[in-house]
Structures are given as structure tokens and as C-alpha cells.
Amino acid sequence: MKRLLLTRAATAAALAAALVVSGCQGTGVRSSGEGKESIRVLATKNPQMVTLKQYTKKYFTSRTGITVDYTLLPENEARERMNREFARQDGTYDVASVSAYEVPIYSRNHWLAPLDSYAKADRAFDQKDIFPSLNMAVTGRDGKIYAEPFYGEGSFLMYRKDLFRKTGLTMPRDPTWKQVASLAAKIDGTDGASGICLRGLPGWGQNLAPINTVVNTFGGAWYDMQWNAKLTSPEFTKAIQFYVDLVRKYGEPNAARSGVLEILADFSQGKCAMMYDASSLATSIEADGSTVKGKVGYAPAPHELTRRAGWLWTWAWGIENASKKKDAAWKFISWASSKRYQAQIGDTLGWNEAPAGSRQSLYSNPNYQRAAAAWYREEYAAVKNSANPTNPGVAPRPYQGISFVGIPQFADLGTKVSAQISAAIAGKQSVRTALQISQKLAQDAVADYRTGGRGPTR
Known part of the structure; x- marks a missing residue:
């Protein structure tokens, strides 16, 4: 992965x-x-x-x-x-x-x-x-x-306090994704910065890391308790459409090719007003050489239907x-x-x-x-208050994992699905098409799992 x-x-x-x-x-x-x-x-x-x-x-x-x-x-x-x-x-x-x-x-x-x-x-x-x-x-x-x-x-939302002051905006103490989208729309373009930076690069540990937290808090799940794939469900579709629209409208340029290192570099160089990603990135954001050192605020991972939404x-x-x-x-x-x-x-x-x-x-x-004066409190909260690894969403599920599905086949499945979503971010296909293809991939993967397949370990 x-x-x-x-x-x-x-x-x-x-x-x-x-x-x-x-x-x-x-x-x-x-x-x-x-x-x-x-x-x-x-x-x-x-x-x-x-x-x-x-x-x-x-x-x-x-x-x-x-x-x-x-x-x-x-x-x-x-x-x-x-x-x-x-x-x-x-x-x-x-x-x-x-x-x-x-x-x-x-x-x-x-x-x-x-x-x-x-x-x-x-x-x-x-x-x-x-x-x-x-x-x-x-x-x-x-x-x-x-x-x-x-x-x-864990994961949390990082934002430019200086740009928020300049535009008269206030970050909620416990933001929802809808609030984040509204803030991104209002602050986008301020001092040349994108409204938000999010991962779009394919990879089950790349764009699916944040995307799965959005899916969880929007009420989606990869499978129901009978291991039926649910990637075309209304909840899953709504989450992916929200993420794709957010990054296409207010995200960084070439988002489909931007992974964690790329958005970290963009944010540290002042090119983004917000970034949702790993809590471990704070040490680089506050490092000497970062143009936003001392200008960044930290907020909990955005949520929607769940009380917690961060990864772990x-x-x-x-x-x-x-x-x-x-x-x-x-x-x-x-x-x-x-x-x-x-x-x-x-x-x-x-x-x-x-x-x-x-x-x-x-x-x-x-x-x-x-x-770690600038971020240790928020880092502590991000790890301590992450989503529940056994059930991070609304719907019950038969697998363990927040930003992944705990079966051997997911390393391959997640990478393939992430590529479909990345293509939607790039505008090469619709979210509907991406999820229809992904639904079939998920059904095939779980069929192998249920018959005893060990996926990449075989």
C-alpha cells in the first residue's frame, strides 16, 4: 500500500x-x-x-x-x-x-x-x-x-488564522463538513490561496485515507452485515460526491495528482487556506522554513452524522x-x-x-x-477522540477499520477504487460511473474473501 x-x-x-x-x-x-x-x-x-x-x-x-x-x-x-x-x-x-x-x-x-x-x-x-x-x-x-x-x-483540520482574520471568518470549535465547505467557498482565492487542500492522488493510503472518514460520517459503509457491497448506496454516493465537488471547486490545482506530500508543501508555502490531513503533519507546518509557521490553527476532524470522524x-x-x-x-x-x-x-x-x-x-x-507548543493539545485530542475503529460510522459493518476495510483484499481493492475516485476528481468521469465500477470491484473482492482467499498473502 x-x-x-x-x-x-x-x-x-x-x-x-x-x-x-x-x-x-x-x-x-x-x-x-x-x-x-x-x-x-x-x-x-x-x-x-x-x-x-x-x-x-x-x-x-x-x-x-x-x-x-x-x-x-x-x-x-x-x-x-x-x-x-x-x-x-x-x-x-x-x-x-x-x-x-x-x-x-x-x-x-x-x-x-x-x-x-x-x-x-x-x-x-x-x-x-x-x-x-x-x-x-x-x-x-x-x-x-x-x-x-x-x-x-489521528487527523485534524488545519487552517490559516491570518486569512480567517482577514476575511472575517471564524472556525467553529467542532466543525461539520458542510461548514467547512461554506468556509472554503468564502475564503477561496484570498491572497491567492485555495479554499482547502485535500488528497486526490490514487492509493488506498492516499486519497482514501481522508475520503473514508467522510464516508463514515456521512453514513456510508463499504459493506453491510451480510457483506453486500454498498458503494452505490445513497450515503456512500453522497459522501463521494461531496468530496469530489469540494476539491474540484475550492481545492488545489491538479488535485487528482496531489498526495500528502504535495498538499503539505502547498499548505506550508501558503497556497491553501485549510487542509484536512494527518495530525503528524503539524511538526512540518510549524518547522523553520514553513511560511505559515505560527499562523495556523487546529480544529477537530470535520464530522456530519457522527460525533467523531477522524482517522487513527x-x-x-x-x-x-x-x-x-x-x-x-x-x-x-x-x-x-x-x-x-x-x-x-x-x-x-x-x-x-x-x-x-x-x-x-x-x-x-x-x-x-x-x-510542540503549537499543536500538542490538538494532536492529543485527535488521537484520543478519533472515530471508533470497530464501528466508525452510523451503519453497522462486519469489518474493522476507520480509513480501511480490515480484509486482506482491501490493499488491492482500495487502490483500484481510489483510482476511480481520482478520475472523477480529474473530471474524466462522473462520480456515478466511478462508484458503479467500484461496486463491482468490491463485490468481487469480498467473494474472494468469503471463500477463504488471503488476497496478497497467498
């Missing part, structure tokens, strides 16, 4: 180098050291993981004697290898960076070891400090925890069920997802580099409050 979750380090790098964190090109990076025991860790090759690797020997191996043999790969390659290796269950890797998407699938297939007993015995770990929403996202249907969050994010995402650590080194693997997870590690990185690199969005205690830490 092209899930573009930009962590604090990643977003800062994005502005400087305009590199895609997820799906960037590169070969696998392996590292190992000397110790009494070793474990193998498979992870996505992004800045947060690279930093972890860099400081593992100093802060983990020196204390435990356990060396860590990392395999770091671009996200698509890491996910492909993880799917293959975990399906085999031959214990090649002990730990892997799994996302909110993998956890319900892997736990259902018994590919991950439950971690409840480890977390309960490890009092210093403090499971209750993990955001409740993230605990829910990494919990299987059996009620057991299968991964521990390394970092996470995490990269978390899971133990392969076949691993013969589960105790050592837990020691690694206990450190990598700990308050101790956050403090080590904060003290070493600066607290704005500490992995955020996973532990509630970080937001009461004066060091982090100072480093």
Missing part, C-alpha cells in the same frame, strides 16, 4: 527533500551486533525506524545483552515480505512492524502471538498509558492485544507466533514502545523527534509541551 503516514522525523524531511516516506526507493538495510542473544526484526524503512536502529546498541543491547538484526525495507516491500513470512510461520523473524491494518487480519489467522501476559507482567511498560483508541486498534476480535504501538496519529493509524510491534525467542522479542518491544525510549530520543535529538501519538503521558511532559 501507499500508506503515507508522516512521522515527526519524516515530515520534517519531506519539506526539505520532498521524499516519500512510504514506498521510497531503496534496498533492505540489515544490521547486527554482538551479544549473548539476538532477535530478528522486520520493519518499514522510515526515519522513525532508522533512528530506532541507530540507537538500539546504545540504549537496548548495552542494557539487555540482546542484539537486534534489523531488516528495514520500503513499506510496500516490507509488507510483502511480512505477509509471506508470517503466512509461512517458520519463525524467520521474531518481531515485525505491523500496522492497524494488519493486526485484525494477522490475529485472526493466528500469525501473531498475544501480548497480554507480557504486558501485565511488565509493570514498567504501563499498558494503560497507551491511548485507549490505539489499544482498541491493536486488539483482536478475541479481546487480546497483538501489538504494541510505536507511534500513532499506528505502526506497532508484533511478535510472530512461530518465534522461539518470544521473551527476548518482548524485551525489545517493551523498550521500543516505552516512555524510556521516548525520553532517550527526546534528550538526544530533541523532544519534537520523540515518537508521538502512542502514549498519553508524553502530552503532559513539559519537554514535549515546549517542543
Whole structure:
């Protein structure tokens, strides 16, 4: 998938180098050291993981004697290898960076070891400090925890306070999408800025990330409880039509080719009055070099029929069920997802580099409050008050996930559907046509799922 979750380090790098964190090109990076025991860790090759690797020997191996043999790969390659290796269950890797998407699938297939007993015995770990929403996202249907969050994010609405003052507009404390559309229409063109920047680039982790939150709060769902596809339902259609109309009328130029990095660059350069996207982007928006630093306000994710509408995402650590080194693997997870590690990185690199969005205690830490003064309150609220991962909308649904459908086939299905919606944003086809095609794709995908297909893991 092209899930573009930009962590604090990643977003800062994005502005400087305009590199895609997820799906960037590169070969696998392996590292190992000397110790009494070793474990193998498979992870996505992004800045947060690279930093972890860099400081593992100093802060983990020196204390435990356990060396860590990392395999770091671009996200698509890491996910492909993880799917293959975990399906085999031959214990090649002990730990892997799994996302909110993998956890319900892997736990259902018994590919991950439950971690409840480890977390309960490890009092210093403090499971209750993990955001409740993230605990829910990494919990299987059996009620057991299968991964521990390394970092996470929600979503919120970012807006130019200076442009709002100039036009005499006020951002509601808890905006609806209809209010956002009205504000976009009124502020569009002020100082040459588009009314709002939204993702239009195809990809199930690109435009579908925000689009699915709109679908949820407008009352739509991909499937009903009998797994009938619902992409042509009135609720789903209304949500997509709203999003397409909003970005076509008041969005950035060439919106169909704009992903998270493009709209981040546009917003940071003063080309947008509003942007709805990941809470993790705030660190780049408030970074030196951003023309809107100190001029941005933050509001909750817009909603409509639901009280909450924001997405929720995490990269978390899971133990392969076949691993013969589960105790050592837990020691690694206990450190990598700990308050101790956050403090080590904060003290070493600066607290704005500490992995955020996973532990509630970080937001009461004066060091982090100072480093993230402009946005930490809203970031905390975005993760804590995200939509419910098990039922983020109005209608009941048989799957788990806010910005995705928790079945293996969704990686392929979502990418195909996102391309149809992107074509509608580009004006190449109507929303009706896009959803008629997507409805058939969704029916075919669930037919494979219901007959036992593992989608990309086969």
C-alpha cells in the first residue's frame, strides 16, 4: 500500500527533500551486533525506524545483552515480505512492524502471538498509558492485544488564522463538513490561496485515507452485515460526491495528482487556506522554513452524522507466533514502545523527534509541551477522540477499520477504487460511473474473501 503516514522525523524531511516516506526507493538495510542473544526484526524503512536502529546498541543491547538484526525495507516491500513470512510461520523473524491494518487480519489467522501476559507482567511498560483508541486498534476480535504501538496519529483540520482574520471568518470549535465547505467557498482565492487542500492522488493510503472518514460520517459503509457491497448506496454516493465537488471547486490545482506530500508543501508555502490531513503533519507546518509557521490553527476532524470522524493509524510491534525467542522479542518491544525510549530520543535529538501519538503521558511532559507548543493539545485530542475503529460510522459493518476495510483484499481493492475516485476528481468521469465500477470491484473482492482467499498473502 501507499500508506503515507508522516512521522515527526519524516515530515520534517519531506519539506526539505520532498521524499516519500512510504514506498521510497531503496534496498533492505540489515544490521547486527554482538551479544549473548539476538532477535530478528522486520520493519518499514522510515526515519522513525532508522533512528530506532541507530540507537538500539546504545540504549537496548548495552542494557539487555540482546542484539537486534534489523531488516528495514520500503513499506510496500516490507509488507510483502511480512505477509509471506508470517503466512509461512517458520519463525524467520521474531518481531515485525505491523500496522492497524494488519493486526485484525494477522490475529485472526493466528500469525501473531498475544501480548497480554507480557504486558501485565511488565509493570514498567504501563499498558494503560497507551491511548485507549490505539489499544482498541491493536486488539483482536478475541479481546487480546497483538501489538504494541510505536507511534500513532489521528487527523485534524488545519487552517490559516491570518486569512480567517482577514476575511472575517471564524472556525467553529467542532466543525461539520458542510461548514467547512461554506468556509472554503468564502475564503477561496484570498491572497491567492485555495479554499482547502485535500488528497486526490490514487492509493488506498492516499486519497482514501481522508475520503473514508467522510464516508463514515456521512453514513456510508463499504459493506453491510451480510457483506453486500454498498458503494452505490445513497450515503456512500453522497459522501463521494461531496468530496469530489469540494476539491474540484475550492481545492488545489491538479488535485487528482496531489498526495500528502504535495498538499503539505502547498499548505506550508501558503497556497491553501485549510487542509484536512494527518495530525503528524503539524511538526512540518510549524518547522523553520514553513511560511505559515505560527499562523495556523487546529480544529477537530470535520464530522456530519457522527460525533467523531477522524482517522487513527499506528505502526506497532508484533511478535510472530512461530518465534522461539518470544521473551527476548518482548524485551525489545517493551523498550521500543516505552516512555524510556521516548525520553532517550527526546534528550538526544530533541523532544519534537520523540515518537508521538502512542502514549498519553508524553502530552503532559513539559519537554514535549515546549517542543510542540503549537499543536500538542490538538494532536492529543485527535488521537484520543478519533472515530471508533470497530464501528466508525452510523451503519453497522462486519469489518474493522476507520480509513480501511480490515480484509486482506482491501490493499488491492482500495487502490483500484481510489483510482476511480481520482478520475472523477480529474473530471474524466462522473462520480456515478466511478462508484458503479467500484461496486463491482468490491463485490468481487469480498467473494474472494468469503471463500477463504488471503488476497496478497497467498
